[in-house]
């Protein structure tokens with residue numbers, strides 16, 4: 165096992181059999197437990213699932229942004245800056261990683277406040293990211309481009325805003341400034357981790373619209389992390405559903421909504437009867453997310469699964485590809501798709 169079959173024609177990122185642990189006083193948290201996926205260049209790929217299922221840790225692992233007590237235990241991570249050119253993230257030095265992180269692969273986090281330093285102007289901070297990545301030689305040179313970047317994110321009066329301090333901006337404007345900063349070094353991949361959760365609902369929609377528009381105009385690839393199924397439906401080309409550190413199902417968005425196969429995905433969608441209505445939290449699913457220090461053996465979902473069978477308590481389900489683009493990790497589908505040796509990853 166391991167390795168995994170990945171099916172991207174032109175991947176920008178590939179993750180194979182990733183394991184991440186956190187070594188806490190209470191015990192070893194097995195947070196990511198054999199995750200594989202690829203992101204197609206130019207698409208919006210979504211990681212969705214309840215709180216604690218491993219979305220953020222997975223996305224941070226892409227550039228090895230895992231701090232102690234966390235550790236990438238195992239796995240392969242590849243970044244393809246252009247078709248056919250493969251960079252082995254696991255083998256890069258910290259220095260080489262820093263060159264990619266915040267430049268070619270940029271992150272946008274939930275809380276724009278914490279991404280900005282209250283002591284410096286927006287223009288200074290955007291210039292600083294450019295300076296760090298050798299786009300400019302002096303901070304001063306960055307301001308013209310900073311104004312351009314603020315324009316791109318539709319911040320009104322950018323010539324004035326470039327000289328503003330974070331506290332002078334509203335939450336929505338701060339997030340636009342953070343997005344401007346993430347664009348400073350011409351990223352190829354933007355990882356947006358719950359980018360609108362901290363904002364008002366109307367502002368949320370505007371920021372999402374902005375991301376969609378920027379992605380189209382700048383030819384970016386977007387990895388979007390959310391627990392909002394409505395956002396998934398609106399924004400994503402493909403979606404991976406995570407549960408307790410595992411991808412339980414992956415499919416093109418429409419197919420996932422029309423033909424959900426994993427019992428967990430089915431419950432998730434039942435909890436959100438109308439995905440176009442924005443529902444913030446997935447809370448109507450019975451049971452709780454398992455303790456990842458002592459995760460359930462076999463299928464990690466089995467204690468909550470309405471279809472639980474004996475084998476589910478014993479063995480981890482293989483990943484079964486039900487068609488070219490749709491996979492599910494569930495024993496229910498094994499009979500319909502025999503030849504598991506070929507299908508197991």
Ligand SMILES: Nc1ncnc2c1ncn2[C@@H]1O[C@H](COP(=O)(O)OP(=O)(O)OP(=O)(O)O)[C@@H](O)[C@H]1O
Pocket residue numbers: 186188193195213214215216217218219220221222232233234391456
């Ligand atoms: N620093 C840490 N120490 C211990 N455990 C951690 C740490 N960071 C993350 N974890 C564990 O890793 C698991 C995955 O966390 P992660 O933040 O990726 O979840 P998530 O899906 O992003 O959740 P949310 O929707 O709340 O952001 C969780 O069980 C969490 O407890």
Ligand code: NI
Pocket residue numbers: 219220221357
């Ligand atoms: Ni998270």
